[in-house]
Amino acid sequence: MSRVIGIDLGTTNSCVAVVDGGKPVVIPNTGGYKTSPSMFAISQDGKRLVGHLAKRQAITNARHTVHASKRLIGRRFDSPELQKATELFPYEIVEGQSGESRILLADKAFSCSEISGIILREMKRVAEEYLGEPVSEAVVTVPAYFNDTQRQCTKDAGKIAGLEVLRIINEPTAAALAYGVGSKVEEKIAVYDLGGGTFDISILELADGVVEVLATAGNTFLGGEDFDRRIVEHVLEIFHKQEGIDLRDDLMALQRLKDAAEKAKCDLSSMETAEINLPFIANDANGARHLNLELTRETLDDLVGDIVNTTMKSVAQCVEDAGLTPADISQVVLVGGQTRTQLVQKAVTDFFGKPPNRGVNPDEVVAIGAAVQGSLLVSEDKDLLLLDVTPLSLGIATFDGAFAPLIDRNTTVPVRKSHVFTTTRDDQNAVKIRVLQGESERADENHLLGEFVLADIPPAPAGEPEIEVSFDIDANGIVNVSARDVATGGEQSIAVNTTGTLSDEEIDQIIAENEDVELPGA
Numbered sequence: 001m002s003r004v005i006g007i008d009l010g011t012t013n014s015c016v017a018v019v020d021g022g023k024p025v026v027i028p029n030t031g032g033y034k035t036s037p038s039m040f041a042i043s044q045d046g047k048r049l050v051g052h053l054a055k056r057q058a059i060t061n062a063r064h065t066v067h068a069s070k071r072l073i074g075r076r077f078d079s080p081e082l083q084k085a086t087e088l089f090p091y092e093i094v095e096g097q098s099g100e101s102r103i104l105l106a107d108k109a110f111s112c113s114e115i116s117g118i119i120l121r122e123m124k125r126v127a128e129e130y131l132g133e134p135v136s137e138a139v140v141t142v143p144a145y146f147n148d149t150q151r152q153c154t155k156d157a158g159k160i161a162g163l164e165v166l167r168i169i170n171e172p173t174a175a176a177l178a179y180g181v182g183s184k185v186e187e188k189i190a191v192y193d194l195g196g197g198t199f200d201i202s203i204l205e206l207a208d209g210v211v212e213v214l215a216t217a218g219n220t221f222l223g224g225e226d227f228d229r230r231i232v233e234h235v236l237e238i239f240h241k242q243e244g245i246d247l248r249d250d251l252m253a254l255q256r257l258k259d260a261a262e263k264a265k266c267d268l269s270s271m272e273t274a275e276i277n278l279p280f281i282a283n284d285a286n287g288a289r290h291l292n293l294e295l296t297r298e299t300l301d302d303l304v305g306d307i308v309n310t311t312m313k314s315v316a317q318c319v320e321d322a323g324l325t326p327a328d329i330s331q332v333v334l335v336g337g338q339t340r341t342q343l344v345q346k347a348v349t350d351f352f353g354k355p356p357n358r359g360v361n362p363d364e365v366v367a368i369g370a371a372v373q374g375s376l377l378v379s380e381d382k383d384l385l386l387l388d389v390t391p392l393s394l395g396i397a398t399f400d401g402a403f404a405p406l407i408d409r410n411t412t413v414p415v416r417k418s419h420v421f422t423t424t425r426d427d428q429n430a431v432k433i434r435v436l437q438g439e440s441e442r443a444d445e446n447h448l449l450g451e452f453v454l455a456d457i458p459p460a461p462a463g464e465p466e467i468e469v470s471f472d473i474d475a476n477g478i479v480n481v482s483a484r485d486v487a488t489g490g491e492q493s494i495a496v497n498t499t500g501t502l503s504d505e506e507i508d509q510i511i512a513e514n515e516d517v518e519l520p521g522a
């Protein structure tokens with residue numbers, strides 16, 4: 001039986017693990033690193049590069065190097081938050097056929113699922129090289145706060161990578177699984193997960209053999225990238241004031257500045273001051289200009305304080321949703337590289353009244369949990385039960401534009417709810433239903449998952465037909481819809497038009513296109 005790998009598909013870095021000889025191990029890539037940059041590039045001579053190789057050439061080939069594509073996955077091109085967060089991205093983002101975001105590289109508009117698929121394929125390759133055998137099954141993690149579209153796109157990415165995704169699990173749940181395996185103590189823990197692009201908080205209860213998520217909250221558009229952007233904007237402003245030159249238009253300078261800003265941010269996790277030193281950053285009639293400035297931890301705290309506060313609001317809401325108080329939490333587990341920033345650790349410590357647990361590696365714990373879940377799914381050992389929740393309320397739009405929730409957020413999955421629909425006109429033969437996820441009372445402020453058309457309704461007076469529509473959320477957090485005619489019990493045909501995901505034909509086409517492409521990773 002081939003082994004199931006666990007993949008943490010991160011915004012910044014990805015990590016793969018497997019249970020080997022009963023123990024989870026993180027698999028190093030060819031270069032010996034335990035994580036690989038989630039980056040993909042098309043080099044100037046047309047080669048496709050992934051991981052460290054893509055990162056190494058990012059400065060000189062910024063326009064054709066993709067980083068943080070997870071920020072775009074399952075998102076509409078015209079969403080204002082996307083426009084803001086990607087303002088300084090060097091690569092071009094374009095609108096796909098159904099309004100989704102795509103990435104333009106060397107004249108091809110790549111779907112975000114394809115880019116994620118290429119990264120997953122690289123992680124599969126790393127695992128196969130280590131194990132010396134083919135791998136075909138995986139558990140892939142996603143931010144707990146990912147909606148249905150983002151989960152579907154991640155599943156498509158798995159298919160593109162040649163992997164059967166046995167389960168999609170939430171990153172903080174995976175971390176808790178890795179943390180709680182073998183623990184016999186009953187406790188309630190909080191997992192605070194701040195990565196490169198997303199933030200999640202989950203409150204879980206660990207009891208003998210059961211890992212149960214009590215509540216989850218978060219923001220899929222908030223992470224280390226935003227910390228970097230704040231530093232970059234701060235430095236751009238200072239440089240503009242001092243030298244009268246705006247570096248925004250110079251892609252190579254911007255990429256160098258972004259790298260330096262991230263490095264300074266990381267340095268400030270252990271030091272009080274950091275240098276940003278970029279010689280020959282610009283040139284004008286007066287000659288070469290150098291950028292040289294010192295960033296203090298205090299300045300960093302000022303620049304990102306409101307971002308950290310935003311995360312703490314979600315933490316407070318999540319604890320409340322779980323029906324608990326901060327004092328009920330016995331352990332706080334930090335996940336994601338961005339939790340190394342001291343301001344983050346201080347905010348978490350102040351809120352829970354105790355310092356976070358230092359026993360887990362924030363970069364590896366999610367992949368380890370995914371590997372543990374993978375091995376549980378295929379083993380006979382059913383001693384561990386994992387109960388997760390849906391992060392967002394699922395409902396439908398009513399005729400007056402309101403949102404009618406059918407399944408509330410933080411309901412344990414899998415879950416099924418039914419609703420009976422009828423017609424409003426005599427002999428109406430179809431009913432259109434708009435399915436949404438979100439917490440706003442107004443339908444148009446929530447995320448549209450898709451439109452479902454109940455068709456072929458037999459002629460009858462208005463209000464007479466009764467069509468029962470069932471909404472299922474499976475263990476992956478993915479929504480499925482089915483319908484039946486109450487009178488006859490027969491299946492009612494339903495046409496699903498999901499927004500922003502790929503059709504089976506498109507996936508097959510991408511797989512065929514990628515078959516011959518050799519990806520030199522590292």
Ligand code: AMP
Pocket residue numbers: 010011012013194195196197223224225262265266267269335336337338339340341362363
């Ligand atoms: P992840 O998505 O978990 O790989 O987290 C990546 C994010 O963590 C990136 O934004 C990194 O810049 C950030 N990060 C990594 N190491 C540190 C550090 N020592 N201090 C602050 N942030 C860090």
